[in-house]
Amino acid sequence: MKLVAIFRSTRDTIKADRLCRENGLSCKVIPVPKEISSECGVALEFSTEDEEKASALLTKESVRYSFHRI
Amino acid sequence: MINTYFDNAATSYPKPPEVAGYISEYLNKSGGTYGRGSYPRILESSRGVETVREILAEKLGTRKAENVCFTSNATSAINTILSGLKLHDCHILISPMEHNAVMRLVSEICRRNNVSYDIMPHNLDGTADIRNLSLFIKPSTRLVIVNHQSNVNGVIQPIKEIKKQIGEIPILVDLAQSFGHTDLKIDGWDIDYAAFTGHKGLLGPSGTGGLFCKDPENVSPLILGGTGSRSESFEMPSFTPDKFEAGTPNLTGIHGLLGALKGYPEPMHDHADLTALMDEISSIEQIKIYRSKEIASQGPLFSITHEKHNSSQLAAILYSDFGIEVRAGLHCAPLAHQTLGTFPSGTVRFALSPYHKKEDLRYLLNALKRISK
Numbered sequence: 109m110k111l112v113a114i115f116r117s118t119r120d121t122i123k124a125d126r127l128c129r130e131n132g133l134s135c136k137v138i139p140v141p142k143e144i145s146s147e148c149g150v151a152l153e154f155s156t157e158d159e160e161k162a163s164a165l166l167t168k169e170s171v172r173y174s175f176h177r178i
Numbered sequence: 179m180i181n182t183y184f185d186n187a188a189t190s191y192p193k194p195p196e197v198a199g200y201i202s203e204y205l206n207k208s209g210g211t212y213g214r215g216s217y218p219r220i221l222e223s224s225r226g227v228e229t230v231r232e233i234l235a236e237k238l239g240t241r242k243a244e245n246v247c248f249t250s251n252a253t254s255a256i257n258t259i260l261s262g263l264k265l266h267d268c269h270i271l272i273s274p275m276e277h278n279a280v281m282r283l284v285s286e287i288c289r290r291n292n293v294s295y296d297i298m299p300h301n302l303d304g305t306a307d308i309r310n311l312s313l314f315i316k317p318s319t320r321l322v323i324v325n326h327q328s329n330v331n332g333v334i335q336p337i338k339e340i341k342k343q344i345g346e347i348p349i350l351v352d353l354a355q356s357f358g359h360t361d362l363k364i365d366g367w368d369i370d371y372a373a374f375t376g377h378k379g380l381l382g383p384s385g386t387g388g389l390f391c392k393d394p395e396n397v398s399p400l401i402l403g404g405t406g407s408r409s410e411s412f413e414m415p416s417f418t419p420d421k422f423e424a425g426t427p428n429l430t431g432i433h434g435l436l437g438a439l440k441g442y443p444e445p446m447h448d449h450a451d452l453t454a455l456m457d458e459i460s461s462i463e464q465i466k467i468y469r470s471k472e473i474a475s476q477g478p479l480f481s482i483t484h485e486k487h488n489s490s491q492l493a494a495i496l497y498s499d500f501g502i503e504v505r506a507g508l509h510c511a512p513l514a515h516q517t518l519g520t521f522p523s524g525t526v527r528f529a530l531s532p533y534h535k536k537e538d539l540r541y542l543l544n545a546l547k548r549i550s551k
Contacts, residue, residue: 117407117420118213119244122221122228139216149406150216 111154113162113173114140121150124171131165133158143178181538182501187329187355187479187509187529190381196441197383197434204433212427213406223429230436231419238353238372238390239363247422248388248432252354253279254400255373255389258422259350260284262397266291268320271344273335274300274517275328278510280352284323297513298322303471304333304517311343322349327356330514330525331468332477334360338367348396354378358442359477364390371397381442381531382435385428394418401425445532447539449473452530455539456480464550468518468525481518481525484550489524492549496526500545504528 113135115121121137128135136153144151154162159175166173183191204226210219212227227248235243249255260283270284274297287293296314299307306324322344327334334356341349348370353362358379364372369392376386391397399414403424408415415421453473460467464485470476484492493506507524508515515521528542 116417117244117405117415118224119228119231119419121213122224125221126225126228137216137221145410149213150221 109156109177111156111159111162112138112141112144112176112178113152113154113166114144114176115149115151115171115173118149120171120173121152123169124152124166124173127165127169127171128152128162133161133165135162141176141178144176180501180541181531181534182503182541184502184504184528184530184534184542186531187378187527188505189377189384190379190531192531192533193381193383193434194438194441194443196437197381198437200437200440201383201430201434204430208433210429212429223433226433226436227427227429230432230439233436233439234374234388237357237362238374239361239367240365240390242365242390242392244418245391245394246388247391247419248386248427249373249422250385250428251377251387252352252373252375255387256280256350256352257283258389258400259371259373259391259397260287261400263321264398265293265320267318268293269316269318270295271298271314271319271322271347272296273298273304273306273324275304275325275330275333275335275511275514276323277325277329277352277354277514278512279354280323280325281513297517300517301471303469304328304331304514305470305472305475306335306340308336308339308343311340315344315347319344319347322347323352324349325352325355325514327353327360327477328511328514329355329479330509330511330520330527331470331481331518332479333470334475334477336475337369338363341367341369355479356477364392368392376431376435376438380435380438382438383431386431386435389422391418391422394421397422399424443532446535447530449476451536451539452476452478455543458543459546462546462550465546468520478531479527479529481520481527482546483520483523483525487549489526492526495549496545499549500541502542502545 210223353374372390376382489506496502
């Protein structure tokens with residue numbers, strides 16, 4: 109099981125990636141999985157254990173996201 | 179070596195070496211597009227673009243970096259905002275120093291959409307007369323437009339005070355000349371819309387610029403197309419920056435702008451040197467200078483007229499005899515020249531850059547003295 113965060117724009121994805129790296133939260137940039145959307149953009153993959161931390165960080169920094177477990 | 183280039187209000191020269199370095203790095207090595215994929219080349223390029231956006235937002239004085247959107251220059255930013263506001267059957271108040279980037283569009287909107295405009299009350303140097311500003315506000319006034327720093331005499335308008343006077347009426351500020359030279363506080367001054375360029379005060383490459391919208395929902399996009407987001411829809415995204423960034427952005431230019439922001443030099447002269455130069459030029463009998471009445475409201479450019487030579491002749495002599503490059507004429511700002519009383523003959527403009535040293539300013543002064551003997 110993986111935790112995937114998708115964002116509405118490239119800017120939000122890049123910003124989220126930067127914020128996670130700056131805050132020591134491990135994540136990986138991946139193509140948006142086809143189970144979620146046919147969008148050609150990118151998503152961030154987290155460990156499911158980090159959901160709470162990632163959620164708190166992104167909410168605090170006003171980054172819109174949605175989590176998907178796939 | 180003397181820096182004889184005094185046309186930095188047209189475009190900056192020289193650029194920091196990092197501009198060419200970052201462009202070369204982008205073209206020869208990273209080279210990816212913005213968004214629209216997840217391989218490392220794209221991520222590197224996209225990170226470069228977002229780094230520039232973050233730095234620009236900080237320099238503009240806004241925490242809303244997503245509302246800073248790239249355009250090809252200040253003119254296209256102004257076109258996006260003024261067209262996107264869909265103004266009709268209303269009144270616009272403008273500053274007396276507007277550039278044709280604003281005036282030609284305002285004239286078109288007035289002609290087509292039953293809109294009228296007035297020029298705000300002002301002092302002799304073109305600064306807004308704040309005390310009487312409210313007298314020019316009508317119930318139908320929907321927008322106030324202000325050229326932050328004149329491209330003719332360098333006067334800096336009191337944006338914060340203007341916004342206080344006009345209250346809830348939105349303001350569009352043209353930052354084409356001031357960005358890079360003047361401290362900006364977009365959020366603090368409660369600015370609604372702003373337009374800027376990358377190739378003047380920021381020392382970046384031409385083809386870069388942008389807009390700021392406090393409330394992007396009030397502005398329709400001018401250019402529609404692919405954004406790499408919401409691709410299933412035929413409608414433009416409603417969120418920024420995508421709403422105003424259809425099509426592949428100028429990645430080469432934006433990476434060059436990143437080089438300019440990283441390599442911006444320490445100024446090689448200060449405001450006192452500029453003031454001293456203008457004072458010395460003012461004392462030359464045959465020359466009339468056009469500048470701000472207040473030293474603190476003076477940007478790094480000013481204009482002159484000469485008793486014996488018209489502006490084109492003076493510019494030609496400066497180049498042929500001294501190698502000095504300047505711009506003569508109306509500077510695409512006939513309204514500003516009408517305000518200053520220099521229409522239609524125009525002026526000769528001198529626009530400094532952080533690379534000008536004191537000896538460059540002395541060289542310019544001596545050239546003007548010799549021409550005036």
